[in-house]
Amino acid sequence: MDFGDSPDEGAFRLRLREWLAANNPGLPPSSTADEYWAGQAAWHQTLYDAGFFGLSWPVEAGGHGLPSVYEVILDEELIAAGAPPRPSVGYLVQGLLEHGNADVRQRFLPGLVSGRDRWCQGFSEPDAGSDLASLRTRAVREGSEYVITGHKVWTSYSDQADWCLVLARTDPDAPKHRGISAFVVPMRQAAIEQRPLTMINGITREFGEVIFDGARVDAANMIGEPGEGWRLAMTIVSHEREPGELGYVGRYGKLVKELAQIVRGRPADFGAEQRRDLAWAMVEAEMLRCHVSRRLSDRLDGITHGPEGSVDKLLMTWTEQSVGHAALAIGGIAPAAVQDDTWLRVYLYSRAQSVMGGTSQIQRNLIAGRILEMPTA
């Protein structure tokens, strides 16, 4: 049992630290301003080109084939350098690795991992939120293509995306979980309409609605077999619940560090209550770092994912919302004209964490049923 570096890990850490010292793009906190997403793609590509992204993914997917725990080292060094978190595309990568055939993996994974191609995920619909399997978007075969018609919502980064992983019903007569297939749909086509949504913290570039009105996709872009879409969706959402896959240890660690710097700079401005909120955010962020180290160590023998992802999702959510409360306490609520409102935006954005990727209520249902083995009603 060792949280410390092996000689190889230590050497990697030093190399990374040196590189970060010269290559930190200095973006604002993630998801607080539209400028963040404007600069994030370049950050993704720079990190990848330097050999520091996709550390634990297979070489043929564009990764480095390193042991899973290298991802924590990356998170820790990003925090230490005050650099932006690593890009959160791991859940898509895992979904393609597990369900895509050789052709799909070869065509799509390198661009996804390198950041050259931008991706979004078309799962939720206006009438299919927690009950995702009731989705109504249809895909109808026409020759060598499928024609997609439907309405997706909460589609993150859709306006920047080259590709969308779309869940659509291919067999309306099958039971609702079985008639769904997954497609990689090119986003640059006239039959796709983008309607950006403004989040409660004011950002406009993160969430959107996407209307597919007869959009076309090559049948070879189906991931897995017809009807395999639900299983792929479950693979993806289970990884989307894992902070180790998302790199959120780095995200929260950076925020906590910046909040501590504010308090250090103006100690007289902050009282016991604000410092206590900050202390809890520090403790939660530290817990999550240790927890991810534990989970990634458990994976050293190979990838597993199961109901424990719901535990991780709740820990991640509580951490983010604790950081959000510290941001509110320290950043305050003064108008933007008086004071930088970045921290208010961090707080407001944190409320989404208990909804996105499956609500906290759904995670609790899964934990109760699948880990605690509570009886069904």
Place this chain on the structure above:
Amino acid sequence: MDVRLSPEQVALRDSAAQVAGRLGLHAVADLDDTERAAKLDAAVSASGWRELRAESDDGGPWASAVEVAVVAEELGRGLADTPFLGPTMAADLRRLAGLAPATAAETVLLTSGLGDIAEAVVGVVPADGVAVDARGAATALILVNDTGRRRLGEVALGADAAGVDLTRPASQPGSVRTATLFETGTPLDDEALTRWRSLGLAVACADLVGVMRGALNLAADYARERKQYGVPIGSFQAVQHLLADALVLMEGSRSIALHAAWAVDAVSSREALAAAAAAKAYCARAARSVCETVIQVHGGIGNTWECLAHVFLRRALLSSDVFGGVGVNLERVLVAHGVGGTDGLR
């Protein structure tokens, strides 16, 4: 980095789980079963677990704090009513001071608030000092200020004074409150005491994780069996969500407590204390919440003496306060991040 337990650590865990499962508490009435308690005590004595931090042939402890934490977690889970925290902390102090291992059962004397080891002033032991986990111990170790240097002494204990934890009774100094200074041994410097405190915090955290696991199992079993409206109460979403939150708190505690245990022997004393403080704040808050949930899920029964739920809560309350509770440890976390008071990390 590989934070999985080694095969040896897994074997140790299994053996501690086996002893605590077989001879620990299964009902409140077991507290009065002296035959069982004697068997448990004999099994733990024979295991050598209380001596893991005693000095080995190479001068260091026989085992790292991780092994100690592995045992502590299982003893907490099984509500083992036999000393472990007290003698372990005493053995570590003796090693740090270069003293020979104790020849009889002993523990440590803490301040009245349990936040730190008590210190004798001009040889006089504070009357309100508390010897924790003191069952069977006739003496407790205490710091003695010997012309500005802190050395180890011992004080004779009076009768057991019970206390909040029914499984680990406390004791207090006897009528003669004079500390006897050990003739041999070296003074304890700040570095040694800081590391010792981080061990105490880490062992307490491991105990809290065990208590949470045991308490949660009790409540989950009850929720599967207890019927209202003709169905098990565990089928109600309201009950399920209480238990799910408790499980999540337990898992988060387990991760941060494991790190604290590793840190005791692996990093600088300052970093070890910072890791232990973060773990203690998290685990103490979590344990109270989990144990309160366990009482709630048991309904009226959970509020009666006969239900084990309060025995878990009581054990958690003691472990939460030894070497400092939530407030003190949050302050340590702030200091470690450079946003705390001016008197440094202690």
